[in-house]
Amino acid sequence: MSDPATAREAITLATDGDFAELSLSEGPLKNDGPIGWPGYSDTHARASARTGETESVVCGTGRIGGVEAVVISFEFRFLGGSLGERTGARAAAAHALARERRLPVVVLPATGGSRMHEGMRALLQLQFLARESSLTRAAGLPQIAVLRDPTTGGGWATLGAGSDVVLALPGAQVGFAGSRVRPPDADPAAYTAEAQLAHGHIDAIVPPEALRDTLGHWLSLLTRPAEGPVAPPRALGAPGTPPAASGREAVARARRPERPRAAAYLDAHFTDREEISGDRSGGVDPGMRCGFGRLPDGRTVAYAAQCGTATRPAGFRTAARLVRLADRLGIPVLTLVDTPGAANDPAAEHAGAGPAIADLFAAVASARVPLTSLLIGEGGSGGALALAAPGNLWATPDSYFSVIAPEAAASILKRPPEESATTADQLRLRPEDLVELGVARGVVEP
Incomplete structure (x- = not known):
């Protein structure tokens, strides 16, 4: 099983196969977006025709290892999986649904960061997404991220790194700085999932073929707490050992x-x-x-x-x-x-x-x-x-x-x-x- 290239391939890889997409009423992008970027409406339409998606993120609910969860999956082929106002609105709606139905959230990012065509209105989505994640956290609901290739910029610094448990696919490019804005002499190995694991920023690297089982295992653990104080484990030493004399x-x-x-x-x-x-x-x-x-x-x-x-x-x-x-x-x-x-x-x-x-x-x-x-x-x-x-x-x-x-x-x-x-x-x-x-x-x- 290969790494997922599209948002829906990632959803198929992660879920048990019963994904229900979250429906939002959105028409065609008009007037070249919030800052009037020349040709943006046409660029957005071409991205939609090329990918079959209407935005850079697909959201919905699905079962993972038998646990129902809200899933947020990024489509990198849609303008580099960039975060714009509609992307933020979809992710916010997904988090609101998670809180309403008391469901965990699984994020499958593959993004280059904020969308240039929307200027500061796009960058503000990082604040909005951080707030949504914080509200979900305050509601006591777990959030798990699975970093795909690439996960950079604001997507990594909010929905990715802001999750409770952060997993990654092998070899994924992961870092706040994308490949086009790093120092010219930067070591590419520093911007990988493996480097992030070595420096304490992610929890584990999971091969694609093990992803569904790993996510299901995590979700089952995080959603079934024991009740009350737990008894201490029994000692593993030899029975009948007398107390130390001194x-x-x-x-x-x-x-x-x-x-x-x-x-x-x-x-x-x-x-x-x-x-x-x-x-x-x-x-x-x-x-x-x-x-x-x-x-x-x-x-x-x-x-x-x-x-x-x-x-x-x-x-x-x-x-x-x-x-x-x-x-x-x-x-x-x-x-x-x-x-x-x-x-x-x-x-x-x-x-x-x-x-x-x-x-x-x-x-x-x-x-x-x-x-x-x-x-x-x-x-x-x-x-x-x-x-x-x-x-x-x-x-x-x-x-x-x-x-x-x-x-x-x-x-x-x-x-x-x-x-x-x-x-x-x-x-x-x-x-x-x-x-x-x-x-x-x-x-x-x-």
């Missing part, structure tokens, strides 16, 4: 290389899942996995899971993005805490470690959906606490949580390195200590 033993257990990590917990807890990627600010942290998973009862829980590495600013921002998205969609959140702490190298500081951690604290503190957290390994200072649900933190037997790593605490207290083990004992960081101190609600068992 702080130093608790730290040693948590640092064992063979200890179960986030991937094992996610596999055990969810029947299937999809992941988001990137912080939308230029960064990706593979040590923070975020997404949506299906419980055995078919309902969805969002998750953000640290993987045992020092969490980088991009990881904190991605987790904050996940929490806010889940909150907007009414999906409860599970977090898995496991990090020696926030990354503290110069690159992390330059990338805004402090603001990123602050943003995650704020996202967690302001969430209206229930949050549940499980400490599955190391809980290193504020870099771990930022991901922990206030008042609903649980711990596994092979974990610890500390105001700071014992080695760092010893250094701050001007103790020799060999006293870090004694310091660990004094910090009361064992799971049982956390429960007694009111930090954790309980210790989960295998």
Whole structure:
């Protein structure tokens, strides 16, 4: 199955085959458009005759993986898929229909940006589309974009990048700057879906033959939230393990290389899942996995899971993005805490470690959906606490949580390195200590 070349081919590729087009009363374009561009009416008519479409976008409803959705698909052969007043009116009507019928929105952009023939009236459509997308977001309805080739200019900067989940077809040209307005020495590879994925601006690249199933999977996850706070997963360690006798033993257990990590917990807890990627600010942290998973009862829980590495600013921002998205969609959140702490190298500081951690604290503190957290390994200072649900933190037997790593605490207290083990004992960081101190609600068992 090849990449879709037309708006209707894209719709056929994405939907189950029952697309119903949204009908709008539009006559022929008159008077050369809103700014009287010479010959625009004729150009518009020729584009219509050549493509069989009356505008650069086709809108309607269809089922995707059994989930009904509003679909907005761009026709690049119609004046480069450009956004004019009629394009904006159609997309606005589609969003209004989505809100009226409580349907998710799927956008299939292939556009070169705003339409020159309509001047500033065309550029204003970006504000109007951003408002429509915001209203749909405020209504708690998910938006998914699938970037086709090309997706540039205002179409990328509104309906594309403004979606909750952003997918792309392989090799698609993606960037705010179109090919004719870039610096002459610009590297074309920087303006691709693959580059946008590497820098945290899209979530995944999906081959055409997998698009319908992937979209259906995403829609089923985002529209079937679990109810109430979720129970913490069971511990994956060996059953019957006695509590750590000391702080130093608790730290040693948590640092064992063979200890179960986030991937094992996610596999055990969810029947299937999809992941988001990137912080939308230029960064990706593979040590923070975020997404949506299906419980055995078919309902969805969002998750953000640290993987045992020092969490980088991009990881904190991605987790904050996940929490806010889940909150907007009414999906409860599970977090898995496991990090020696926030990354503290110069690159992390330059990338805004402090603001990123602050943003995650704020996202967690302001969430209206229930949050549940499980400490599955190391809980290193504020870099771990930022991901922990206030008042609903649980711990596994092979974990610890500390105001700071014992080695760092010893250094701050001007103790020799060999006293870090004694310091660990004094910090009361064992799971049982956390429960007694009111930090954790309980210790989960295998």
